[in-house]
Amino acid sequence: MSTCTRDEWMTVAAARLLHDHSVCFVGIGLPSAACNLARLTHAPEIVLIYESGTIGTRPDVLPLSIGDSELAETAACVVTLPEIFSCYLQAGRVDIGFLGAAQIDRHGNLNSTVIGPYDAPQTRLPGAGGAPEIALHARQVFVMLKASRRSFVERLDFRTSAGYLDGHGARARSGAPGGGPRAVITDFGMLTPHPQSEELQLTALFADASVDEARAAVGWPLLVADRIDTIAPPSAHEHATLRALNTRTREAHARPVRIPL
């Protein structure tokens, strides 16, 4: 499928990682697209939770915000935010957490807080939101992030959410209950943690991407697995479903809203 964009390819690759019936804590953006694509293709019974407290939501269009009415109207139930964080996430009732970030390091730690020093930042980013505890408690975490030397960095400016900390079992020793980042889906392919060192290594490439491209986009000397899988291009069904979802979404968000007078 030569016409598909890398964004679409990333979304499809992430969607394929999701199993039917799994319980996913979903963030806005590419993760939300990937989770809903999975639901509309191979995983119809996937349970999507958004941090606004909507459980089992089945939106027809992707929400712009984490609390769009579409999420509440199509949810199995809507609970309070303290309940979703304490009684579901903290209680270990979430299989998969999906996170984005501005920066990632080689052990899958994430920064979504500041670029530069905290007290005098060059760029103030939105901050933590649900991420630190999603990273802590979800049984596994998937990260979606486009690669560049500014985003895949040797050293984070700020650690917002824990990946494998310094690796070699540091995360498990810290008492973090969840399993940590099991895959990083980026625009050349996928990184997964090395079983011993827990350093992210290149284990899969999109069919039109190369190891050199991956190395050039990563700001640390990238570990490359002995065997690299090729991620199959989106099928016609996956591609058509995603495009239709994105088209519906664009139309819905551009629709004028009646001002409540």
Place this chain on the structure above:
Amino acid sequence: MLLPLADAIERFVTDGASVALEGFTHLIPFAAGHEIIRQRRRELHLIRMTPDIIYDQMIGMGCARKLTFSWGGNPGVGSLHRLRDAVEHQWPRPLELDEHSHAGMAAAFCAGAARLPFGALRGYLGTDLPAHNPNIRRVACPFTGEMLAAVPALNPDVTILHAQRADRAGNVAIHGIVGAAREAALAAKTLIVTVEEIVDTLPPAMNAIMLPHWVVSAVVECRGGAYPSYAQGCYARDNAFYRQWDSLARERTDFLAWMDEHVLGNTDHHAFLTGLQQDVA
């Protein structure tokens, strides 16, 4: 007590107060925030999980000295430029940050609502936030010895919510996404609720979010009071406005001109909405 919005703000929101305008994406009390801006309140300690456009406006207009928050972006769009300008360049004035995660701030509101001194959670592990915020500490469970994160209770001087309806006695009914609105309401010393409509009696609402009249200090009837956020069952979130805000607020002069025309230049929320409708037409 039923009050006009300007009277409720004048009476209960004083300079220097800690104020939480809650509502997680849904039911954000925009009308009340605009009235605080019109009355030129200063030195406020603003509290909100997601500052959203309303706090971007209040910060940009110089109302705030401190912000307690857990995620400060324009949802699905990007940055809050006025919040960024305050943090990065101290414009229009320096802004002290008390920064949390959602889970931590939810625990702080729950503790505040129950009048406990602190909230505990399994959280903030492996993050740099505690190194920059002395309000995030660790305590040992007295029973197991497990180390937990602790955050001090949030008890705003004033919490302001928007809701769909209230009855004449002041009971408030809310449905849809509620976030931590109930906890923020019960944590407050004073609670103001703006509502879409006031009805004679509310139907019995088992399991719905109901704030009983004696925890509510003032009810204000204010149609469209959450716009451009939304009120489930009444009107939709204006996602196009949220996108537009990105360019409206990017430069200081554009922002000030917009606020001058639309917020300061109108006497109340009805006039504000009427003006926006004329812009569209």
